[in-house]
Amino acid sequence: MQTEPEVAVLRLGHRPGRDERITTHVGLTARALGADRVILAGQASSRADTVLDITDRFGGPFETETVESWRPIVRDWDGRVVHLTMYGLEVQEVEAEIRDAHQADRQPLLVVVGAEKVPFEVYEWADWNVAVTNQPHSEIASLAVFLDRLFEGRELDREWEDAEKVVIPQEVGKRVEAPADE
Amino acid sequence: MQTEPEVAVLRLGHRPGRDERITTHVGLTARALGADRVILAGQASSRADTVLDITDRFGGPFETETVESWRPIVRDWDGRVVHLTMYGLEVQEVEAEIRDAHQADRQPLLVVVGAEKVPFEVYEWADWNVAVTNQPHSEIASLAVFLDRLFEGRELDREWEDAEKVVIPQEVGKRVEAPADE
Numbered sequence: 001m002q003t004e005p006e007v008a009v010l011r012l013g014h015r016p017g018r019d020e021r022i023t024t025h026v027g028l029t030a031r032a033l034g035a036d037r038v039i040l041a042g043q044a045s046s047r048a049d050t051v052l053d054i055t056d057r058f059g060g061p062f063e064t065e066t067v068e069s070w071r072p073i074v075r076d077w078d079g080r081v082v083h084l085t086m087y088g089l090e091v092q093e094v095e096a097e098i099r100d101a102h103q104a105d106r107q108p109l110l111v112v113v114g115a116e117k118v119p120f121e122v123y124e125w126a127d128w129n130v131a132v133t134n135q136p137h138s139e140i141a142s143l144a145v146f147l148d149r150l151f152e153g154r155e156l157d158r159e160w161e162d163a164e165k166v167v168i169p170q171e172v173g174k175r176v177e178a179p180a181d182e
Numbered sequence: 183m184q185t186e187p188e189v190a191v192l193r194l195g196h197r198p199g200r201d202e203r204i205t206t207h208v209g210l211t212a213r214a215l216g217a218d219r220v221i222l223a224g225q226a227s228s229r230a231d232t233v234l235d236i237t238d239r240f241g242g243p244f245e246t247e248t249v250e251s252w253r254p255i256v257r258d259w260d261g262r263v264v265h266l267t268m269y270g271l272e273v274q275e276v277e278a279e280i281r282d283a284h285q286a287d288r289q290p291l292l293v294v295v296g297a298e299k300v301p302f303e304v305y306e307w308a309d310w311n312v313a314v315t316n317q318p319h320s321e322i323a324s325l326a327v328f329l330d331r332l333f334e335g336r337e338l339d340r341e342w343e344d345a346e347k348v349v350i351p352q353e354v355g356k357r358v359e360a361p362a363d364e
Binding site: 018019021022025028029031032033054058086087088089090091092093120123124126129131132133134135136137138140141142143144145148149153155156157160166167168169170171172173174175176 | 200201203204207210211213214215236240268269270271272273274275302305306308311313314315316317318319320322323324325326327330331335337338339342348349350351352353354355356357358
């Protein structure tokens with residue numbers, strides 16, 4: 001988020017046909033829950049338009065980047081790397097250390113989110129392999145819980161710039177407005 | 183979770199072809215993050231086998247139920263109903279009240295998770311319409327953050343019964359074992 005060191009989310013291992021909506025949800029979750037940027041690698045790039053469209057309509061700042069090759073991004077990252085995997089250390093055990101690196105040491109954070117069969121280099125290059133439970137579930141769910149815990153809920157209060165539409169919280173029903181001029 | 187009042191997740195509005203993997207992720211997220219049961223309504227029923235298979239291999243208790251019609255489930259629910267929607271009240275504003283109803287008043291909780299275009303009755307029948315941000319992102323991400331906050335992280339420590347496979351947390355790499363005999 002804006003005044004904090006960058007948090008970028010890298011989406012790996014997108015399988016065309018199978019992962020279209022999953023990759024879109026990864027991108028939109030990164031945006032909604034406080035990351036500054038999503039990097040869509042290889043065939044995941046096809047999902048960039050939807051994320052850009054939501055950012056146009058609902059605001060930013062949020063960057064959507066596409067790359068052909070993900071390896072240089074992970075290997076050369078100038079900061080710390082978290083890889084979300086059900087095989088990793090439990091999030092409740094390592095989250096404080098990761099928050100310290102991000103907040104106290106002001107390290108930009110790359111959060112790597114794969115599909116099935118993540119190449120072994122990712123496990124090795126990551127500073128932390130982190131499991132949101134050691135159960136098989138969803139990379140979207142893992143990303144969401146990880147970001148909420150990383151930011152300790154601050155992401156829920158972030159403000160959006162240049163939005164065409166703003167949703168006003170309602171007890172019942174839907175209310176969408178154009179933002180007031182400043 | 184086992185000693186607490188039931189938490190069930192109802193998946194509505196599944197669109198065949200488009201939502202297959204999303205609905206699977208909703209079911210697996212419900213299981214991994216502490217719900218007791220997922221109810222797959224209408225065409226979402228096609229995804230039950232994957233959730234049952236994961237429960238067989240990684241343990242339970244967790245129930246997977248399929249129903250033709252969701253309306254009686256919501257209308258006749260004996261407890262409280264939460265509907266997750268980007269148009270609702272902010273989760274950080276209402277979560278304490280929902281936790282109180284679930285824990286102190288021992289009310290079973292139904293968490294309704296829709297796709298696009300949820301029928302208006304759901305908004306009316308829900309005790310709380312809850313937004314995990316008022317931004318468009320993912321019903322999987324909303325469910326994950328909601329359950330993690332409902333249980334205040336206790337779901338991460340739950341134990342699994344009758345698992346054929348147990349993942350042992352690792353700093354690097356993967357370790358899967360058959361559980362020790364008791």
